[in-house]
Amino acid sequence: MAQISVADKEVTVKIVYYGPGMSGKTTNLLYIHQRIMSKNLTDMVSIATEGDRTLYFDFLPLETDIIPGFKAKFQLYTVPGQVQYNATRKLVLQGADGVVFVADSQWSRQKDNVDSFTNLKENLLEEGVKLSDIPYILEYNKRDLADAARPEYMEYLLNREEFKVPSFEAVATEGKGVFEVLNYITRMVVAKILKDIKK
């Protein structure tokens, strides 16, 4: 649920990075944070365990001028991917305007990807939201690893809803694909908001 302040000429939007544990969600935000830090004096907040696994969420606020005449604030969140943290995952997902599903390309993780994707749909439905009703894209991360499954196979596993969505290959540790994904999802979300406003 985006917040549009006509009074302050400001739009605030929430984008959630979702996916199985260790797929690289936090790494995406860390890379974005590193790259924009000089321009944008905002900090990233992480609630994590000692081993760097996300316990509750990561939070990174960004500001852009993507909508003419408005200040656009994008709030990026990651969920904890570990299966047992579903309660907190649901809380972080509340009110998301867009979702980036970060899948782990390794062969051994394909079942976890599918389970997490199913979990995303279920958690949205509990809030009365159909996945197809919100903008989302797929990021196939860890393409640098030798045992990465072919993208076609991951498409077959994950991009099988009624409407196909854009998917991107990424190596988040090197920043490859990270900004392509961010740019694409922000554009999709903004396009949807503009469409909603016209209605």
Added chain:
Amino acid sequence: MNLVILESDKIKLESVLTGFIEESGARLAMLVGKNGMILSRRGDFAGVDVQSLAALTAGSFASTQALASVVGEKEFTGVFHQGKRINIYIALVADFGILVAVFDVATTIAMIRLTARETSKRLEPIIADLIARSK
């Protein structure tokens, strides 16, 4: 659904928050949605990372509500965070989110709790109206 805030909403919300600050002596007050977005804020924000404050208090309060259901309570209407110099009080704003108040330890918690609860009640119809209009 998007939440659309008009100039008239902004003025109404800000005047309620200003009233709260004057009455309670809080340093700052803000109205935050369940999704962690700031709907309105007033007071002294110098040196405060506003967006992080909002995201963290919304997250913290969401866990508190989950905690309530674990012990069979319908909801907790307020949470108090106590520090050496600064205290934070978070009050439930029904069907929307929370009212966050930051204050120095000089202010009594009883005062904050009382005024925060009244303020929540004053905010609720304004927000209900705003949400209804946004649909």
